[in-house]
Amino acid sequence: MSTSLVAKLDAVFKPQSVAVVGASTKTGTVGNDLLLNLVRDKFIGKIYPVNPKADEIHGVKVYKTLGDIPDEVDLAVLIVPAKVIPGLVQESKAKGVKGLVIISAGFKESGHEGAEREKELTKLVREAGIPLIGPNCLGIINPQINLNATFAAKNAMKGSLGFISQSGALCTSVLDYAEARQIGFSKFVSFGNKADVKETDLLEYLANDPETKVIALYLEDIGDAKRFVEVASKTFWEKGKPILCLKSGRSAEGAKAVSSHTGSLAGSDAVYEAMLKQAGVQRVNSIAELFDLAALYTTQPLPKGNRLAIITNAGGPGIIATDTAIAAGLKLAKLEDSTKEKLKPPVLPEAAALNNPVDVIGDAHSDRYQAAVEVVMSDPNVDMGVILLTPQSMTDCDNCGKILPVAIKKIGKPVVAAFMGVKQVEEGVNNLVQNGVPNYAFPEDAVKSLAAATRLVETKSIAKREYVEYKDVDIAKANKIIADYLGSQTEKYLTQADCRPLFECYKLPLLKSGIAKSADEAAKIVSGIGKKVVMKVMSAEVVHKFDAGGVLLNIEGTDGAQSGYDKIYANIAKNVPGAKIDGILIEEMAEKGVEVIVGCNRDGLGPLMMFGLGGTLVELLKDVSFRLAPMWKVTAEQMVREIKAFKVLDGYRGTPKCDIDAVVDTILRMSALAVNHPEVAEFDVNPLIVHAAGKGASVADSRVMLRKPR
């Protein structure tokens, strides 16, 4: 699958010949601009413009039709009205074209008719076996072979960033931002409506592309969550390529805009957030952050730890950088005494601050900066560095930009700069970035980027990415139970008592229980449980069970059971006369513990598991975590540890540590339930009572909603 995809997409990204169907003589049109880009940027293969009415455009001979081209055509770029596209796909097939990029709009994004046209197009190209990028896109760039098959006004510099974008217009700005920061690309793809080739296909292609070291994605929706997680996690953990993603449509309003803009139905952001985490993808919150991190990851090594050294020629910015570092979870490196010794005069002047932040003082020249960088960054307690420079009267900013990259390269630790200003530092910044040291306009962005790199390294360090296989679950029996409950209904709500047989199939930690239809039965059940119990009336007609005297706590012994049974009947007879009673539910009283919630909701993209502490306060503060099922064991552990209130489970203020393994096990078993049975539309175990370490957990209440999948 993967190998064939690579081979197929090579025709798109590494063609030896490109036909531009719809090349135009009229300047300022897409058909003219795209051809111009190929010609001006000196594509190293052959270029064949196609236009029935022209002879030559931009100095290149034009052919009337694809078929007229007296050569093989690897890639055909189509810039013709949507309605003539189907015919051209047939022509392409006849010509033996190996890859298609369709720039033209007029498909899914334009409404119902366009959507039908797009379905037809997908069918056609798949029948023809030709991979298609687009339609409704800006095109693609492969700087390695000078292939600029876009109508953007700019080309991409050669480099190691693979960029995939669902927005074509954003790409035009991206090329401009990237140039200013000297960020080069391995491949640059605007994939438009993704009628055939999807974001995940492109990601897989870049994973296998030797030119690509870092991948950046701009996505508005993701079609296949499971495959995305598989491909992305392999790309990150196995191929070692960091993946950055700006996923828009975060807000409900934004998701609506995605939908009206692209015609895609976006899932809720919680799903995307979960999916990206599980895939090892680093989500960024802004375009600026995408560039900030891409600039770092494409030029610097990843840090070995989180200890930052700050070298500055001004106190204020040093403090600002310190604040940012601490807020972002970094530590200020504690310099060795020998390091401070080495910094003493004449290396730095008497007035210099030798503690981190190291202040080289306002009158520092590049040589002093260089010495400080060499000494400080060699300290074994330093994992990474940021160099701050304010342009003061003595500062030779230009020279700093030349000298420092040399010093930094030798060190083998990530170092970034914030030369602060615009015009006054322009030349210095150019020197820096051209020599592979990222510069940030402000110290805050520089430090935040380094902090993101530490988080990336932490994620990367997750070693065991394994699914737990539960051999003790009885899928067939669960299927039967579900089928019986549903019967011919499309939907069925299961109460706590209903959930029981289903949960037993998955070995969830249920409390001992039984249903008594007589006082004697009650006595038998209670003595069987051998612990204090709760007795609850089972009756659809008694709504407020507690108020009606239908619930008794702390019952023990056979006598207690019998008199409890009678008491409940008497209470109900008095308080809800005539209510039909189906029996008395008797359940073991759970040991004390911390109440948590494990829930699941089925989104278009898969079963979304939820975890949080119990209680309204947590609900109010939205302190919950989400992941998609199925998940690795480590993912379930992350779910539990990620909530802010995790300490409550981990032994806080003298309370004992809870049985976190039992929580993880429950989450994983419930994930299996969700994955194995698409009819399980929603469920909650609320609360799951978590006991002290080693003592397990108990399902104290639960509900399930079954729904026939459409």
Add this chain to the structure above:
Amino acid sequence: MSTSLVAKLDAVFKPQSVAVVGASTKTGTVGNDLLLNLVRDKFIGKIYPVNPKADEIHGVKVYKTLGDIPDEVDLAVLIVPAKVIPGLVQESKAKGVKGLVIISAGFKESGHEGAEREKELTKLVREAGIPLIGPNCLGIINPQINLNATFAAKNAMKGSLGFISQSGALCTSVLDYAEARQIGFSKFVSFGNKADVKETDLLEYLANDPETKVIALYLEDIGDAKRFVEVASKTFWEKGKPILCLKSGRSAEGAKAVSSHTGSLAGSDAVYEAMLKQAGVQRVNSIAELFDLAALYTTQPLPKGNRLAIITNAGGPGIIATDTAIAAGLKLAKLEDSTKEKLKPPVLPEAAALNNPVDVIGDAHSDRYQAAVEVVMSDPNVDMGVILLTPQSMTDCDNCGKILPVAIKKIGKPVVAAFMGVKQVEEGVNNLVQNGVPNYAFPEDAVKSLAAATRLVETKSIAKREYVEYKDVDIAKANKIIADYLGSQTEKYLTQADCRPLFECYKLPLLKSGIAKSADEAAKIVSGIGKKVVMKVMSAEVVHKFDAGGVLLNIEGTDGAQSGYDKIYANIAKNVPGAKIDGILIEEMAEKGVEVIVGCNRDGLGPLMMFGLGGTLVELLKDVSFRLAPMWKVTAEQMVREIKAFKVLDGYRGTPKCDIDAVVDTILRMSALAVNHPEVAEFDVNPLIVHAAGKGASVADSRVMLRKPR
């Protein structure tokens, strides 16, 4: 006070003549650069360089001494070694100099000796009655009279932003950033070690300066919290000038860096956060944000509401802007049908999206943008707008930059732009900003800035800023109680029972209570209370009162009281044999309610009040609010409403609304206690039980730490 300060500082900011003492012939020195700036930037007054060894520098006649200048000297700028400064202050006094700026370092920032020198300097200038800016600063700029008395490589553009900075080096970058964004200044001050003139003096000066419309502060510490809050709140609420503040030293590590850098002792960040909120100052988190907001506030009107319109030529950026808006608390404006009607062809093409975000489509020229801006921004449901532009092949970005500011100015609502890119939009951006429309490199920053403006307007709308005067408190009696408790001790811990008489002076909502030394007394007290009570043993020797059987709940009636009394004595005799018992504390059982905490800690800057819900979870999640005492009533209300869990008090999921007025009243009474008695070093009421609306609150437990002020 204020008038005299203005008059005095006018000599510094609006001098008719400036002496530069320490003007140097050597290029690249501070003494040479500063004089050059005065000359090159064409100061409209007279310039008198002073240097015993030179005749002319930068074409200006040099005088041997201050005394030699044959004219009045309004402002003297001193750039001479620290040790000769005292003599020069004397000379300045003799000459009748009216204002001083001391650039020279070698004072508090350089250690103990420097600190002593600075104290001496402060004494000298105050005796001389000459206001001093500095020492250890970059200088000052007043663009209105072309006064650039700094050694920065750049001048400031003329404008309406007053800028005050504790970091001189930061100023050099600030001038560069500001120029790039065309932000002009009314006054620009680097105030250095603030040996005489403080940040608050400068703020007060700018509050009264007609050229200043917006104020930006970079501060590392604030000396006098009370005065700062007074002056800043007047500046903001009464003079209507927005104040932005970047306060560094947020983290403990950052605060340490402030301390080693400036020699100031910074308070905890919670105090600063509280102080800035109370003062109506808008705190920013980064240098970038300072500029983002300054650019907006100096050019655009403030919004009337939070409904945003987005006009874009690309879908993706529109979605990104939408996400940012929702996350930042803005709403997407719902356009009137008549507005959409007006946008229909031929104004916008058929394919345009007429719902907000309004997509003018990739091929839009400036005329289409203009029409969209005029129509959309005139919609009564729109409070503010952002214009997004990606440079596509048809986009006439330059022209958009020219035309749109004209359209925007007519509307009278804030509108900002994000022309996305660097080189490709450079000319367009220049046109925009020169015509008074702020541009942001990315849509996220543009939208966040508008959101900040809405928050500013909300803060501004706080109408009643009044202190509550409690006439029913007995300060004298409280003083006596405190003095008695402290006696000759420097510190004294008050238990719940000890707190009682003190709290009574402040009419805090105490539960009815009494101390019984016999079973009969207990009976009398309980019948007096007339409700269920708690009985607690009073004994320093019984540490775990509950475990020892020293606490009984739900006691009622005289019989219950008597047997309870005896039972406690029996329990203690059995469980803690020989323990000395001081009596039994009997206290009314509080009605149910929500438990909250009201606390106070005394920082160097004043009594810092704290509010939060009770319980360890809240502590863990740090969901608490802080303010300095004294505070307005509205401030106490903010404290209560600001916590994330406020809904728990406000009626959540069917629970009744709590008596929020009672909480506010308690906070204010406790603030009064803290303000009136400097000996009250810390206290906690934990929990204060808040009952249903109208039913008040009850102090259920408390502690106070008294400490003799040093």
